[in-house]
Amino acid sequence: MKTGALETVIGRVALLVVLIVTFVPFLTMLSAALQPQGTVPTGLQWPADPHWENFAVAFEAAHLDRLLVSSVLIVLGVVPVSILFATMAGFALARLRLRGAGIVVVVLLLGLTIPFETIITPLYFQVRAMGILNTELAIILPLIGLFMPFSVIWMRAHFLSVPNEVSEAARVDGAGVWQEFRRIQLPLAVPPVAALAILLFLWTWNQYLLAIVLQNDPLRRTMAGALGAFQGRYGNDMVLLSAGTILIILPTIIVFLFFQRHFIAALLQGAVKG
Structure with missing residues (x-):
């Protein structure tokens, strides 16, 4: 593999790693915000019934x-x-x-x-x-x-x-x-x-x-x-805190x-x- 092509591959892999490291925590927090209130979220687990109303509750609770x-x-x-x-x-x-x-x-x-x-x-x-x-x-x-x-x-x-x-x-x-x-x-x-x-x-x-x-x-x-x-x-x-x-x-x-x-x-x- 030529030096230029190798540098391109390394650059794309590095960007992909940075994207994953940046995006996964946000996605984990989003999944936690959509859990039922009062529950304890455990990692990246998308709920079967997302509770989007948690954002409205957090918006009002935090003024x-x-x-x-x-x-x-x-x-x-x-x-x-x-x-x-x-x-x-x-x-x-x-x-x-x-x-x-x-x-x-x-x-x-x-x-x-x-x-x-x-x-x-x-x-x-x-x-x-x-x-x-x-x-x-x-x-x-x-x-x-x-x-x-x-x-x-x-x-x-x-x-x-x-x-x-x-x-x-x-x-x-x-x-x-x-x-x-x-x-x-x-x-x-x-x-x-x-x-x-x-x-x-x-x-x-x-x-x-x-x-x-x-x-x-x-x-x-x-x-x-x-x-x-x-x-x-x-x-x-943690649900309301993640939503807020x-x-x-x-x-x-x-x-x-x-x-x-x-x-x-x-x-x-x-x-x-x-």
Whole structure:
């Protein structure tokens, strides 16, 4: 077998293994959610009479309607603002000759190494001092700041990959910095911006630690943050717990499947230019 054909076979087998490892746990959880309430699911066993009403029961029991509104508000507060700041900062660090830009990049790279857990205590006291504890802003503002290092580095990498001839042609045509950014660079940045939006949405929607520390009301947290309260009430009912978990992660799956074309385009764009 030739080297190219062997690599193709190995790649397909690896993808198949990853697909199985990813899909089987979800299928097991789905089969558990369809079992009769009060039973103890045992592995991957599809019920003869699936109880789809368990999802409606879990939806009402966890007050997912109110949690959905809270999660959407938090996502709308985090994702657009983060993308706006990251895109402008990434363009400035990549295309403008700013004094101290290298230092800023180093600081941002260091910010990527800081886990949320190490700053949660000082962050709690800072949020409380600002008077926004137990509000949506208590989650929105820290997430914007915590996402900035990755977001700026991500957008900076894209703008660095844009040929210098594009900027030179814009300057020859009389375009200023703002015109170049808005009319030329932004249209070229649609794939990485879309990919960044997907990542920020997934990270915000699935944010657990900040939601339970900075918000006492379980119904004003993110969907993932409310999973702990739901587990505390129905931890012994694996059927409802499985149904509630699927309802919580379902929006992230839908968003990723809907926008995966943009995400893959951004990755391929970076790979080709790299």
